[in-house]
Amino acid sequence: MAIKERPRPGGRSARVQQAVHDAVRELQEARAREALTVPQIAEIAGVTPSTIYRRWGNLSELLADVSLERLHPDEAPADTGTLAGDLCRWGEQYLEEMTSVPGRQALDDIMASKDASRRECCCRYSESIMQGLRERALTRGESVPSLTAMMDGIVAPMTYRLLYDPASATVENFERWVDTTLSSLASR
Amino acid sequence: MAIKERPRPGGRSARVQQAVHDAVRELQEARAREALTVPQIAEIAGVTPSTIYRRWGNLSELLADVSLERLHPDEAPADTGTLAGDLCRWGEQYLEEMTSVPGRQALDDIMASKDASRRECCCRYSESIMQGLRERALTRGESVPSLTAMMDGIVAPMTYRLLYDPASATVENFERWVDTTLSSLASR
Known part of the structure; x- marks a missing residue:
């Protein structure tokens, strides 16, 4: 239940997080939420889907992470x-x-x-x-x-x-x- | 957002609900929650999986319904x-x-x-x-x-x-x- 540390600003991890969060927000504005998929998000963020799965586990947890930022x-x-x-x-x-x-x-x-x-x-x-x-x-x-x-x-x-x-x-x-x-x- | 009516006691709908809720509780005691599936629940309750999907939509909503009862x-x-x-x-x-x-x-x-x-x-x-x-x-x-x-x-x-x-x-x-x-x- 420990609160996770945010990644070090400017590092690769922080850049990936920023790109993936931005991609989610962009897609959320453009289409119905039920239509979001990890491969689409990965494509727009310029990362592989496995990077997203490794870091967030699944789409729900990624969406929760973006929502927490909000x-x-x-x-x-x-x-x-x-x-x-x-x-x-x-x-x-x-x-x-x-x-x-x-x-x-x-x-x-x-x-x-x-x-x-x-x-x-x-x-x-x-x-x-x-x-x-x-x-x-x-x-x-x-x-x-x-x-x-x-x-x-x-x-x-x-x-x-x-x-x-x-x-x-x-x-x-x-x-x-x-x-x-x-x-x-x-x-x- | 309306609160759903509980099914009429004694009717078929109420009997199905009771059997499915009982099956979920029985399986929850016996195994890890992640291992529960709709076909298993249906088998123990003596109904078809499609009865469960029609009524609850998916496993998460069925589990939430059983939890509300609790x-x-x-x-x-x-x-x-x-x-x-x-x-x-x-x-x-x-x-x-x-x-x-x-x-x-x-x-x-x-x-x-x-x-x-x-x-x-x-x-x-x-x-x-x-x-x-x-x-x-x-x-x-x-x-x-x-x-x-x-x-x-x-x-x-x-x-x-x-x-x-x-x-x-x-x-x-x-x-x-x-x-x-x-x-x-x-x-x-």
Whole structure:
């Protein structure tokens, strides 16, 4: 269950990974996902199919790997001046992404993967975003909940609803989770 | 995404389902899961492979269906005299089941299923358990959180940790989720 190291940047392994990921994304835009095959991906990436099988095992795991890349947070969420504002801004964008067709597909790919370290990676991504927002709020002098309280009170119900009850994965509910988590802080 | 109706009890459809589910469970006990095949299951169940393909589509969906059955709550959780006690008793048993090898496999089967209604079914099962415990506590005259507060505060963080961060799916954390959910009630 260890989280795999990313290949060394610039090395051959990293170049292969980049080329294969790019080929998957290119094909995903051009055709229905059910039509993707490893030989096609290999051809576009300029590698042999056996390189792909050796490294990813099968098509499902390759798709899960590309999807995990998609979920990697690439920039700090907007600074709105308050922790509540930052959280709501982030939640709105995240829910918009995760309820889109490609977002849902990315989540499904990761849930279908046999490699549990991908899910743990998602948890670490969310922790790193929450921690970034906490630290920004601390710098402003706000009182902030613990990282655990933010994960349990905000990220967990959001993810639970996205997976199990998508009709309830709404911005209104997200605002309620933020409110409950921040107000339980005030009452302690 | 509609939740499928279970077949009418006693009808042919229900008998086929029962025979096929029993065959899967029998084979799962006897051999490694990777060794299961639709023709073997069909032979033991006394149906044709095409009956299985017509009804379930493929082996993964059949396994997910059997796993959902496994997660169906079959009896009311123990009455310990308080809501906090009932919740902790239930949580302890549920975590023990879901961190066991067959429990984890059942969860993985459902997450890998292309049929989102299975996940929604899990959410409805959890709601029905929480609602049963709430009503029992109301009968005792206890103050109780809303069903939504119990799902967001207890079921969601437990499920999130089981899926994304199994090392944190512990009884100690479960007790903390119960405590936080019940004490936020007291402070309102």
